[in-house]
Amino acid sequence: MxxxxxxxxxxxxxxxxxxxxxxxxxxxxxxxxxxxxxxxxxxxxxxxxxxxxxxxxxxxxxxxxxxxxxxxxxxxxxxxxxxxxxxxxxxxxxxxxxxxxxxxxxxxxxxxxxxxxxxxxxxxxxxxxxxxPTQTLTDLLTIKLLKGSFNNNVIALCGDLKFGRTVHSLIKAMSRYENNKFILISPNELKLPDYIKKEFLIENNIEFIETTSLEEGLKHADILYMTRVQGERFEKYEEYLSLRDSYILNREKLNLAKEDMIVMHPLPRVNEIQTDVDDDPRASYFRQAKYxxxxxxxxxxxxxxxx
Missing domain, CATH: 3.40.50.1370 (Aspartate/ornithine carbamoyltransferase)
Known part of the structure; x- marks a missing residue:
């Protein structure tokens, strides 16, 4: 109950x-x-x-x-x-x-x-x-309805993995299911915190790689989870400005991805997904918001x- x-x-x-x-x-x-x-x-x-x-x-x-x-x-x-x-x-x-x-x-x-x-x-x-956690429930429902299973997925997480609470919660949730793998895409300054890698990935023997290349991560992903760089989390605005456009997904880059990959984003987006992606059938972020x-x-x- x-x-x-x-x-x-x-x-x-x-x-x-x-x-x-x-x-x-x-x-x-x-x-x-x-x-x-x-x-x-x-x-x-x-x-x-x-x-x-x-x-x-x-x-x-x-x-x-x-x-x-x-x-x-x-x-x-x-x-x-x-x-x-x-x-x-x-x-x-x-x-x-x-x-x-x-x-x-x-x-x-x-x-x-x-x-x-x-x-x-x-x-x-x-x-x-x-x-x-309620964004995580939203993400899980999106994956359930659009991918059909919480198991056997390659999940690429891109952008602000250091401060991104949606990313932290999703990793904690999806690490509970079988045979999921993670691709962690971020600048070195915004890498996933070590404690999350250790407690939820390494200690559970979950395969993951870290890369700074969106293009490389796209090729293998079943789910691409884009995030914005969060200016409100930075102490120095100049540092935010230097990192905010680290990754920009557009139609050309999306051509590198699998035909059945889905693109998710907790929203709001700033510049990390260009509007030419919106009418691609893989773009799932507005359905995600409705869910x-x-x-x-x-x-x-x-x-x-x-x-």
Whole structure:
């Protein structure tokens, strides 16, 4: 039973529980009207201390489409944080008003802190460069629907692998399935942190290579996961400027890839995927964003016990 559980990281749920959520999301996609009132009377608090478009709006759309309601804020300055209120106090109060809380914060570890002060389920909607588990659920649903299996994939991850919480969470999730291999494409300055390589790849005997070449990685990938270089994570803006256009996927480069490869991106994109890729059948990032709403519907419904 998932009712009442928190989601802080993608490994909080067993593979069976993940399947339960993904299968429900698929059912909702096929028959959304059947689920349009299952959470009627329930209230989601969306506490977004960091700017967001897709994640925040998909949470709000998900709750409304389930028949529930939403309260919250979209930036820290519009909350009592601006007056000096602690995260812990905010959670203590808001959990008295709501049935479930989605929280996004620029500092790593905040969702884990919030969990300890909440009387209702906490969903981590992204905490710093740490985790983004609902994006991972979105990614898993996309892979399930477009590739058919979580096993036997070559997954190329490109761009900001150092700060990219979506990358960190996806590696942690896909390392649980059989015979997956990883191609890690990044500048030397943005390589995947050693602790993730050690704990989730090396210690699990999962094959991976590191390269600075997008073209080389493209040739072998079943899934290409592009990411933007995140300017907000850099202390020196000049360093960001020197790295932001390290990788740019265009139609010419895509010609090097397999015909059945899929291109994913957590969005927003900046310049790392050119618009001439958008009408290629392998471009999956806008479908991926749509799936995000459905998988959050399934997650909310399960954690609240609505289905």
């Amino acid at each position: 998932l009712k009442g559980k928190h989601l802080i990281g993608p490994r909080d749920f067993t593979l069976e529980e993940l399947d339960e959520i993904l299968n429900l999301a698929h059912l909702i996609i096929e028959n959304p009207k059947e689920y349009s009132k299952v959470c009627e009377g329930k209230l989601l608090a969306a506490l977004f201390y960091e700017p967001s478009t897709r994640t925040r709006l998909s949470f709000e759309a998900a709750m409304h489409r389930l028949g529930g309601s939403v309260i919250g804020f979209s930036e820290a300055n519009s909350s009592s944080t601006a007056k000096g209120e602690t995260l812990e106090d905010t959670i203590e109060v808001v959990s008295n008003y709501s049935d479930i809380i989605a929280i996004r914060h620029p500092e790593s570890g905040t969702a884990e802190r919030a969990k300890k002060h909440s009387s209702v389920p906490i969903i981590n909607a992204g905490d710093g460069s740490n985790e983004h 995000g709403m459905y998988v959050r519907m399934a997650l909310i419904a399960k954690l609240l016990g609505c289905v």
